[in-house]
Amino acid sequence: MVKALWISIWLFYLSAPVTDLISGGHSPGVRLLGGLGLAAFVAWYLVLVFRTARPMPVRRVLLSLAVLAAQATILSLTLGREWLVLFVYVAISSGAALPAEYSRWTVLGTTALLAVTANAVPGGTAYLAGLLIPALMGGFAMVGIRAMIRTTIELREARATVAQLAANEERLRMARDLHDLLGHSLSLITLKSELAGRMLPGQPEAAAQQVADIERVSRQALVDVREAVSGYRRPTLPGELAGARTALAAAGVVADLPAEPSGELPEEAESALAWSLREAVTNVVRHSGAKRCRVTLETRQTLDGPVLELTVTDDGSGGPGGPAAPGNGLTGLTERLAAVGGSLSAGPAGRTGFALTARVPLALGSGS
DSSP: OHHHHHHHHHGGGGHHHHHHHHHSOOOHHHHHHHHHHHHHHHHHHHHHHHTTTSOOOHHHHHHHHHHHHHHHHHHHHHHOGGGGGHHHHHHHHHHHHSOHHHHHHHHHHHHHHHHHHHHHSTTTHHHHHHHHHHHHHHHHHHHHHHHHHHHHHHHHHHHHHHHHHHHHHHHHHHHHHHHHHHHHHHHHHHHHHHHHHHHTTTOHHHHHHHHHHHHHHHHHHHHHHHHHHHTOOOOOHHHHHHHHHHHHHHTTOEEEOOOOOOSOOOHHHHHHHHHHHHHHHHHIIIIIOOSEEEEEEEEEEETTEEEEEEEEEESSOOOTTOTTSOOHHHHHHHHHHHHTTOEEEEEEOSSSOEEEEEEEETTTTTTO
């Protein structure tokens, strides 16, 4: 509606041809033909201008502009100088409907045709000065408006794409968090449930303790999921080391764990390593069938600077499917570590066993 109103305002300049039809002293037949020609001209002009946001084949637009220019020329030569204003609309429609590489020439060509026709029409040179500038300025103004419209459309599409990518990234983050949280907690609950089942006939007190541990782990898992959904949870290495000790002990795996890291680590680096430790211990408990598990946490100097390296090794078989087939957990870890400039490597360790190594740069976030 706004566009229609704006275009209608500029149709006011057609008052000169309309006045000439009404009081120009033309015969009824000439008036009829002139009115039909003017109606056809305005109709096709509106079609071209209204479709500025919709691409049309360039050949079709050029043909339409040629028809409009021919109409403007014929009507001006046969009906008089008042009809020269039609060339302004030809220039404007060419700027609105054609790409800039074409319209810059068609606007100039229309203006030149206006000058030639004005010199051929009796008294046309008196109107020429008042029409050349509107034709040039109006045509090139529409070139700029068309470019602005296309840019606006592209910006809207870009914003929609960015929003979609952000939503996809958030869904991926939630999938990683829930996998890491629930995979670890449910594995521990399963192990303790099996252990409690074996203890029930002869060790009811020990079985009750395992059930109490199951309740505690399930409650903590519920809290973790809620915090992860809210986007506030950030795991820490001390917390994951304590959780790893509990999980490995429940699975009957001898654990060799390092002391808590000294000093303050960048939040992103600590979070990535904590997720790596959780996923690695979960895999040891669920898939490896290992008897021993060793975790090391060391600082190493590389060509790219200092890195903190977490290594988890076990003496198991790697579980069904072999260690070479990465699942959702390892894929998610790779993405987490890559997001903070780190890396992940995982594979067989010797004849038996499996090793997972996660590295993060210690310089991460040092400038903040």
